[in-house]
Amino acid sequence: MVSAGQAADGYSAVYFMDGSQVARQMRLSEFGAFLDGYVGLSDLAETDVRAILVNMSTDLSVRSLVFFQIWFDEEGRADSSWNVPIEALAEKGAKGPNMGGGAIKLVCRSQCPDPAYAEELWDPDMTPGSNHFQAIRKAVAANTLHFTKIEPEEENIPVLTTSNSHHANDDDERDRSRLAQVLREQRLRIKTLQSVHRDSLADLQREHRLEMQALRSDLSALEQRHERVRLSNEQLKTRLSQRNEQYLSMQEKMAEGDARQRQESNADAETVLLREQLERKQRELELRDEKIVALEQENHELSHREPPEDSLLEHLRSQAVFLVAYHPGVGHITLPYSDIETYFGNPLAYAAERCGMNEPAYKQWLAHYEHPVCGHLDDDGKACGEPIMRVTQPAEFQSGVDDRCDQHKA
Numbered sequence: 001m002v003s004a005g006q007a008a009d010g011y012s013a014v015y016f017m018d019g020s021q022v023a024r025q026m027r028l029s030e031f032g033a034f035l036d037g038y039v040g041l042s043d044l045a046e047t048d049v050r051a052i053l054v055n056m057s058t059d060l061s062v063r064s065l066v067f068f069q070i071w072f073d074e075e076g077r078a079d080s081s082w083n084v085p086i087e088a089l090a091e092k093g094a095k096g097p098n099m100g101g102g103a104i105k106l107v108c109r110s111q112c113p114d115p116a117y118a119e120e121l122w123d124p125d126m127t128p129g130s131n132h133f134q135a136i137r138k139a140v141a142a143n144t145l146h147f148t149k150i151e152p153e154e155e156n157i158p159v160l161t162t163s164n165s166h167h168a169n170d171d172d173e174r175d176r177s178r179l180a181q182v183l184r185e186q187r188l189r190i191k192t193l194q195s196v197h198r199d200s201l202a203d204l205q206r207e208h209r210l211e212m213q214a215l216r217s218d219l220s221a222l223e224q225r226h227e228r229v230r231l232s233n234e235q236l237k238t239r240l241s242q243r244n245e246q247y248l249s250m251q252e253k254m255a256e257g258d259a260r261q262r263q264e265s266n267a268d269a270e271t272v273l274l275r276e277q278l279e280r281k282q283r284e285l286e287l288r289d290e291k292i293v294a295l296e297q298e299n300h301e302l303s304h305r306e307p308p309e310d311s312l313l314e315h316l317r318s319q320a321v322f323l324v325a326y327h328p329g330v331g332h333i334t335l336p337y338s339d340i341e342t343y344f345g346n347p348l349a350y351a352a353e354r355c356g357m358n359e360p361a362y363k364q365w366l367a368h369y370e371h372p373v374c375g376h377l378d379d380d381g382k383a384c385g386e387p388i389m390r391v392t393q394p395a396e397f398q399s400g401v402d403d404r405c406d407q408h409k410a
Contacts, residue, residue, distance in 0.1 A: 015052045020130035022139040040076035058150040061101030064090040067108040327351035329394040355394040365397040376408035
């Protein structure tokens with residue numbers, strides 16, 4: 001369900017996803033018009049759309065996310081029976097990742113405050129290269145819906161000088177907060193990965209069942225066809241036996257006719273007719289013999305047919321094995337046989353090339369990815385070391401900008 005009004009202290013939007021990218025954006029009020037059936041989207045006809053409710057504060061920092069699914073019928077209109085209370089769920093969401101304004105409230109299939117609606121939700125992907133949170137953050141920053149951004153007023157609060165022990169306590173508190181945030185993100189990623197694994201396993205099992213059903217149907221059809229051919233062969237053999245008996249009978253009649261020919265001149269015409277019939281029957285027998293041979297050959301081919309190419313039986317028979325490597329920013333890479341020597345010659349250069357980067361740039365991003373801290377050096381050559389937001393995409397990383405804290409970036 002969607003309320004008619006916009007929250008007074010922030011903004012709400014609905015993003016339609018296509019894979020890991022935001023394909024369409026609309027304000028929450030516009031989405032409500034789709035739910036009411038006033039308008040439709042013809043390009044989404046008969047489509048199960050993955051969408052996200054994005055609640056933002058007035059400074060356009062994300063406050064909460066709800067990952068939900070909705071079906072569009074053959075006319076591109078939203079399912080009239082859809083009644084997921086996404087706004088209410090957003091208020092009850094558990095803590096999620098920090099998207100620039102502190103930990104957000106997150107609602108997804110593996111983290112749903114009301115289990116009754118879990119099946120109507122879906123889990124975000126947090127793997128490098130297809131991170132939904134990165135896509136959402138980019139869309140919010142682009143602000144194509146033209147929300148008015150209101151910067152929060154800064155309050156000049158006097159700061160009292162405290163002792164070193166107080167500073168140490170503040171540092172410990174910040175470290176605990178950062179650690180708690182990291183733990184929440186890791187638990188969320190584990191839940192989403194487990195959900196993705198379950199969905200993938202269910203898809204594989206369903207594909208396996210469908211393929212096995214198809215194979216059983218093919219086998220049953222082949223057995224039925226084989227049985228029909230066998231029955232046809234038996235019938236043809238029976239007819240052939242009958243024709244042979246008729247042939248022998250005709251030969252006997254011809255012999256009797258020859259004997260009678262010496263006695264009766266009228267038997268000549270009957271003898272000629274019988275011989276023509278005999279020749280015709282002989283040709284029919286030869287054609288049937290050829291047909292029997294062809295049917296037996298077809299039966300043999302059907303019984304010894306190879307399994308369909310690229311089917312489950314073919315994979316089981318061939319036992320194909322591939323070499324797979326993993327690199328941050330690229331993920332799992334299936335190495336062709338021709339690339340194995342090149343890969344082992346310089347794995348980092350190979351991974352950098354797959355990212356569309358040179359090797360030094362990829363190494364700079366990799367150092368940032370493995371240890372995301374500010375790399376600014378002071379006059380004494382000492383690094384700042386302040387923890388910063390990790391950039392998960394190598395192509396989006398800018399050395400000297402993304403590896404600097406807000407203070408040294410300015």
